[in-house]
Amino acid sequence: MIKLFGAVLASVVFLGIATGTIDGSGEKNPVVTNDSLELGLLSMSDGPIVSAINYLSSCQNEDGGFGPDPESESNIKDTAIVTIAFASAGKNMSDFAKGGKNSLDYLIERQAELDNLSNVEAQVGRYVTALASAGLDPRDIKGKNYVQILKSYCRPDGEVGKEFYIWDDAWIVIALAACNESHSNEVKSALEHLKSIQTAKGGWAWNGGTSGEDPDTASIILCALICGGEDADSDAVKRGLQYLSSEQNADGGFSSVGSNAATDGWAIMALNAAGQNPRSWKKGSSDPIGHLLSLQQDDGSIWWKKDSKGFSFEWTANGIIALTGGRMPP
Incomplete structure (x- = not known):
């Protein structure tokens, strides 16, 4: 296994991804932001991202x-x-077609299969985030209004989807934010609920419990809070970031059964969302960007750990978003 670009010069210009409006164009244009010049993240033309x-x-x-x-x-x-991931990279899905079809064609054609998937609320949230990020209007996908469907998962008390599982809460909030519904009552209630179950350590547990927090869950919840309108300077976000700091290892990565690409990707996206520079989160000479890059293989995939592939497809997709300064939703 050979590492691809273990470090990136701090002077490199990274392409910030502007949050696109849902206009049906299918395109999102990367723009260079002033703040990005000093972040030391990657651009869409850098080798690791292209790979x-x-x-x-x-x-x-x-x-x-x-x-x-x-x-x-x-x-x-x-x-x-x-x-x-491709939407975050500013790509048009029509440029990635095979057999005359692209990813949006596939997702729309298999719309009916969503109801048969486990954790359907989280699956629908991810599905809608994809459609909206790529420029489609989820309010009318083959006659279905997915904004209404997302809101139907939200209870008046702020709980979303299944009890004792808060990743679906996060994905529904992220999806509604991608549909420009951050100011809806459903999102506001969901945010209050998520803040109410923050643990004493500042993190969140996947089952919404008072302990057993983990950095993966904390990171996606931070993404959800911020895209839902929570200020990055709020107490909940600050405590969440302090918790993430406590889970960072000497190699610069974030720990969930040791440092790994899955946790790195989500944690970096949370840092990006909170306006933090992941390069400044150093442990000695190591930082999260360098650690995540150290897990990239010759073929461009990002493995879970150096000696374990894991669900590398997902870690690679999330890595593209995280390494280029993106967040969830893009």
Whole structure:
């Protein structure tokens, strides 16, 4: 295993992704922001990002969808994940077509399959985030209004979807934010609920409990809070960031059964959302960007750990977003 670009010069210009409006154009234009000049993140033309995009492209099938590995069967989750990553990179989905179809064609054609998936609320949230990020209007997808569907998962007390599982809460908030619904009553109630279950350590547990927090869950909740309108200087966000700091290891990565790409990707996205510079989160000479890059392989994929592939497709897609200063939703 050979590492690709273990470090990136702090002077490199990274392309910030402007949050696009849903206008049906299918395009999101990367723009260079003034603050990004000093962040030391990656641009869309840097080798690791180009390589990662090429790897994901190699996993596309003739139906326009994507599977977790080259030549593996397409599925909704992985196709949604790659659509979000490509949208974050400012790519037009029509430029990634195979057999005359692209990822949006696949997602729309398999709309009916969503109801049969486990954790359907989280799956629908991810699905809608993908459609909205790519420029479609989820209010009318083959006659279905997915904004109404998302809101139907929200209870008056702020709980979203299943009890004892808060990743669906996060994905629904993220999806509604992607649909320009951050100011809706449903999002406001969901944010209050999520803040109410923040643990004493400042994190969040995947089951919404008072302990057992983990950095992956804390990171996606931070993304949800901020895109839902929570100020990055709020007490909840500050405590969440302090918790993430406590989970950072000497190698610069974030720990969930040791440092790994899954946790790194989500944590970096949370830092980006909070206006933090991930390069400044150093442990000695190491930082999260360098650690995540150290897990990239020759083929462009990003492994879970140096000696373990894990769900590399997902970590690679999230890595593209995180390494270029993106957040969730893009």
